[in-house]
Amino acid sequence: MVVNPDMVEKCRFLLDPVSWGEKMLVNRDGSPRTYRDYQVRDLRCPAARIVHLDGRSVGKTIDLSTLLLHFTFVNKGKSVLVAAPYQGQLNLIAEEVEFQFNSNPLLRDNVTLKANGQPSIKRHPYFEVLFRNGCAIYFRPAGDHGDVFRSLHVDLLLIDEAAWLSTRAWNAVQQCLNAGGVMRVSSTPNGLRNPPYSRITQSRAYPVFRRPSS
DSSP, X not given: OOOOXXXXXXXXXXXXXXXXXXXXXXXXXXOBOOOOHHHHHHHHOOOSEEEEEEOTTSSHHHHHHHHHHHHHHHOSSOEEEEEESSHHHXXXXXXXXXXXXXXXXXXXXXXXXXXXXXXXXXXXXXXXXEBTTSOEEEEEEOTTTOGGGTTOOEEEEXXXXXXXXXXXXXXXXXXXXXXXXXXXXXXXXXXXXOHHHHHHHTOTXXXXXXXXXX
């Protein structure tokens, strides 16, 4: 097949998670997805390590779901781990992922099918999705010790509510990231001085995004 300039231009949106999200994703009322200025800066940030200090209701679930859905759509054979201290903190992100699958046939058709013809989405004991292009998404609650992270090796690591992770769980989840992988860490303020999370919010190795609720 000959690739002409018009085809290249039409596919250019695949390179940008913001443009991709605006074309592929929708809001809960069915309107096209749009992003706030600070979400655009976050989604387009090229750094391999990013940490967030976020207030509540700033659109964190929208950012995380866009990142993981775009990543698994444009790559082959890559994997994503979405981690948080407890299952309840993961449910909103998992629900948003399923909502987008149900809203866009292109996303839904990229999911591998089981022998019975149903999408290969596992919900128990943990939410997992396998894709036709070899990609996978794993959701895991860390609990106190992070034992559930054993044997997982991923290319994109998204950690939510990181300030609540124990040091042991933090050390365990870090070992899941493959060499050259990308990590996004976020949390809402909780008044606790969690050593690993506090350390990286003050590290020059991590660009820090601060998004207060106001």
